[in-house]
Every structure is written in structure tokens, then in C-alpha cells.
Amino acid sequence: MKRKGLLLSFITLLLIGILSACGAGGGNEASGKEKSGKNKVVIGYFPNIDHVPAMIAKEKGYYEEALGDQVEIEYKTFPDGGAFMTALKTGEIDAGLVGPAPVMNNYSNGADVKIIAGASSGGTVVVASKKSGIESLDDIHNKTFITPGVGCTHDVQFETYLQDYDIASSRIGGTLKHTTGNPAQYQAFFESGKVDLAAVPEPWASLLIKDGAKVIVDTKDIAYGTTLPNTVLVTSNKFIKENKDLVQNIVKAHKKAVDFINKNKEEARDIAIQSIKEITNQELDPEIIDSAWERVRYTTEVDEKVLQDFSNSSYDLKFLKEKPDLKGLVDTSFLN
Structure with missing residues (x-):
């Protein structure tokens, strides 16, 4: 060990x-x-x-x-x-x-x-900054969202959810830009205008909400929710x-x-x-x-x-790159 x-x-x-x-x-x-x-x-x-x-x-x-x-x-x-x-x-x-x-x-x-x-x-929430002007998913085209990492749990949950609305990140041909960063930084990013949305775990979601961020997709609604x-x-x-x-x-x-x-x-x-x-x-x-x-x-x-x-x-x-088989995991x- x-x-x-x-x-x-x-x-x-x-x-x-x-x-x-x-x-x-x-x-x-x-x-x-x-x-x-x-x-x-x-x-x-x-x-x-x-x-x-x-x-x-x-x-x-x-x-x-x-x-x-x-x-x-x-x-x-x-x-x-x-x-x-x-x-x-x-x-x-x-x-x-x-x-x-x-x-x-x-x-x-x-x-x-x-x-x-x-x-x-559970615990994943998508929130929008006050400066973004985002009130719903209709407003997120060409905006920038942030997650802890590329392909992380929260990223996959959010992008899976967006498929039902024909919205995709620019990584796969859509207009929604993606960046990554430590959730402790998200409020600063919001205030600077560098990012508009965050797919973020708790307790950082509640911190952002307290500081004025708007909930766009709550835990119970996002892909895979609490299951x-x-x-x-x-x-x-x-x-x-x-x-x-x-x-x-x-x-x-x-x-x-x-x-x-x-x-x-x-x-x-x-x-x-x-x-x-x-x-x-x-x-x-x-x-x-x-x-x-x-x-x-x-x-x-x-x-x-x-x-x-x-x-x-x-x-x-x-x-x-390949379809996964999780047998044995x-x-x-x-x-x-």
C-alpha cells in the first residue's frame, strides 16, 4: 500500500x-x-x-x-x-x-x-448568473457553461438533459460553449462575465443561488436526477x-x-x-x-x-471512443 x-x-x-x-x-x-x-x-x-x-x-x-x-x-x-x-x-x-x-x-x-x-x-444543479440574462433554456444558445471537468458526472448529466431540447455543446457541433474550473471559483467567474451557466454539485450550487444565481435545471429534473x-x-x-x-x-x-x-x-x-x-x-x-x-x-x-x-x-x-460495457465494474x- x-x-x-x-x-x-x-x-x-x-x-x-x-x-x-x-x-x-x-x-x-x-x-x-x-x-x-x-x-x-x-x-x-x-x-x-x-x-x-x-x-x-x-x-x-x-x-x-x-x-x-x-x-x-x-x-x-x-x-x-x-x-x-x-x-x-x-x-x-x-x-x-x-x-x-x-x-x-x-x-x-x-x-x-x-x-x-x-x-x-443527486446534488447536481444547473444555475445561471445574474449577468447572463438567462431565464430558461431558450436563452442559453451561444452562452458559456462551466463544469468541474470535461466529461465529469455533472457535465454528462447536463449535456444528456440538453439532448431532449436539441441543444449541444460546441464540442459536438452545438453552440453552447464549455469550460472547466473549480466550483470555488464559479462566483468569481459569474461576476467577471467569463461564464454564464454552471452545472455544479452541492454545496456550491446553494452558495451561487444565495448570491443571486437562478436555478435553470434542478436536481430532480436533470438527467438521472437522484437515481x-x-x-x-x-x-x-x-x-x-x-x-x-x-x-x-x-x-x-x-x-x-x-x-x-x-x-x-x-x-x-x-x-x-x-x-x-x-x-x-x-x-x-x-x-x-x-x-x-x-x-x-x-x-x-x-x-x-x-x-x-x-x-x-x-x-x-x-x-x-467506444461503447462501454461495465460488466465487472x-x-x-x-x-x-
Whole structure:
């Protein structure tokens, strides 16, 4: 098990063109046993509202409790799914939470990745800036929209939704321009007039709305709505084969965190606020989190059919070169 990383400050986050769908952790260098004689397991996640299960597990010590005294747990946060998947493929992290789009895209291209549980669903919202003059989809032609990454979960959801209205991005012959960036920057982009629309995850959507952005497509209406796993728990097949008991306990801790969220909303909210502040140096208003919470559902369930349909949409939108077959991507046996 390898460890390697870099703590990203809030200033760094603002310079990275992401969230995403979709933040940064402590440093890791060597693999295997530590000088203490302990094995190290590195868990990755993002400083987003849909990644709260990882924040709860960290705060409550659920991974430490489940994996035992001989395993040291390290946490590393990421600005986007691409960075997360690179870390997983290179062994910098062992498991963690990430959006389904980068997972499916990487899997379709032969990457060793396995979804072992769901974490959250819903939470994607499309909002327009006050300066854009956009009141509905009729007004978005020739405008510029932003997402955390090209082909990220929120990008695919929005562009799939637009197909029913015969609207497409300029990438595939339409008039709607697309750019990418960190959701923490979106308000600044709106104010500068650089972008008009954002397909953005919570809590950033609620922040933009509070600052005057208009909801154009809400979570319940966008493609795949609340049925699509917005965040999943993943690891590699190699890690499963070499550490089956560890993986079982990782899922056990994850399930405990999800259960805690659903039974202790206010405490979970407060933990999320503090965790995001520590990572991004930005303290979110409890009212913002409460608003965001209404659009997100925390669950360990994984709907494989929805994942396949979503991946087919990625292909139809030309994010993937070949039609995907996700057979073998999901292993829910550790949830039993």
C-alpha cells in the first residue's frame, strides 16, 4: 500500500481548474510497512457535500476502528476525479470516494478500478448568473457553461438533459460553449462575465443561488436526477485480491458513516462544515448546507443499470471512443 501526497491550500484550490463534480491531503512517500510496523491505508475524497461519508468516518474514527491498531489510516483530498483516478492507478491511494463518470471512463479504457459501494446520489444543479440574462433554456444558445471537468458526472448529466431540447455543446457541433474550473471559483467567474451557466454539485450550487444565481435545471429534473450514484466508494481489483479483509472493513466503516449521516443530520452537517473549512479555508453557512442537504441522498446502494445508461450517454456525447460495457465494474458483495 503506497502513500504519497500534497496538502492543497485554499489558494491552490482556487488556482486549479476544477471540484466537480468536484481539495488535498497530507504527504505520503513510501509503501508497505511504516517504521511503527503498521500498514498504511490511504483514503481519498473531495471537500464536497456529497463526500460527507468520508468526513464522518474520519471525524468519528470509523476506519481506524474497523481496520484495527495495526493499520494506520491517512486521508488525502482531491480537486477533481481525474486527479483521484490517477492517484488510485498509481497506488498513491488505496480506496476512496469519487464521482461515477471518471470511474466509468477509466474502466472503459482498461483501468483497474472497482466500485464497492455507493455513497450519495443527486446534488447536481444547473444555475445561471445574474449577468447572463438567462431565464430558461431558450436563452442559453451561444452562452458559456462551466463544469468541474470535461466529461465529469455533472457535465454528462447536463449535456444528456440538453439532448431532449436539441441543444449541444460546441464540442459536438452545438453552440453552447464549455469550460472547466473549480466550483470555488464559479462566483468569481459569474461576476467577471467569463461564464454564464454552471452545472455544479452541492454545496456550491446553494452558495451561487444565495448570491443571486437562478436555478435553470434542478436536481430532480436533470438527467438521472437522484437515481444516479453521485459519489461511489472505489478501490482497485488488485487491492481487493491482496487485502480482502481490509476491503471488507473499509466498507464496514463506510456503511457506519452513511448510517450516522442519516440518523444524525445536524451533527453530520456541523462535521461537514468544519471539515470543508479545514481543507478549503472557507466556512459554509449552516443554511447553505441545509439547502444542499435537500438535494443529496446518502446511501450505499449502487444501481448498475443507471450506471450503464449513464455510461452509454457518455459514449453518445463522444466523451468515450467506444461503447462501454461495465460488466465487472461493480462488486457489492462487501455490502452483504
